[in-house]
Amino acid sequence: xxxxxxxxxxxxxxxxxxxxxxxxxxxxxxxxxxxxxxxxxxxxxxxxxxxxxxxxxxxxxxxxxxxxxxxxxxxxxxxxxxxxxxxxxxxxxxxxxxxxxxxxxxxxxxxxxxxxxxxxxxxxxxxxxxxxxxxxxxxxxxxxxxxxxxxxxxxxxxxxxxxxxxxxxxxxxxx
Numbered sequence: 001x002x003x004x005x006x007x008x009x010x011x012x013x014x015x016x017x018x019x020x021x022x023x024x025x026x027x028x029x030x031x032x033x034x035x036x037x038x039x040x041x042x043x044x045x046x047x048x049x050x051x052x053x054x055x056x057x058x059x060x061x062x063x064x065x066x067x068x069x070x071x072x073x074x075x076x077x078x079x080x081x082x083x084x085x086x087x088x089x090x091x092x093x094x095x096x097x098x099x100x101x102x103x104x105x106x107x108x109x110x111x112x113x114x115x116x117x118x119x120x121x122x123x124x125x126x127x128x129x130x131x132x133x134x135x136x137x138x139x140x141x142x143x144x145x146x147x148x149x150x151x152x153x154x155x156x157x158x159x160x161x162x163x164x165x166x167x168x169x170x171x172x173x174x175x
Contacts, residue, residue, distance in 0.1 A: 003052030015088035028072035061101035120161030
């Protein structure tokens with residue numbers, strides 16, 4: 001795999017993080033609650049980006065397993081928010097048509113964004129319905145979903161926010 005020397009700049013620009021500042025202290029990875037499940041920890045992802053290993057990073061399951069908790073950015077002595085970098089990596093992977101290594105996580109990601117795009121906020125029921133249908137995982141968690149619905153934690157009817165023009169502008173700018 002040939003390194004892409006422009007990759008670090010592309011990701012730094014897209015994420016608004018100076019990825020070159022990472023000196024691999026590993027604090028981000030030590031605090032990451034999802035690191036145990038990742039093939040590359042946040043620090044390793046940053047190093048791979050620095051080294052221009054675009055294909056390796058974009059095909060990695062690690063970019064789909066980040067939960068966005070921001071622990072990495074809080075712990076980083078150089079104030080690099082690896083979560084923002086990982087969001088940028090997801091964006092590039094989708095834009096370049098890379099098949100997500102974690103299909104079900106990607107389907108949840110899509111359902112979440114579609115709910116925001118359509119309602120201006122998260123509507124759990126429509127998001128979960130879309131996720132269950134597109135991931136073909138119809139029956140798992142059914143008992144928990146029913147309990148949440150019956151206890152009033154999942155509302156059946158969504159409501160749009162008033163500022164939908166701003167939401168549409170955000171998604172348009174993202175394209």
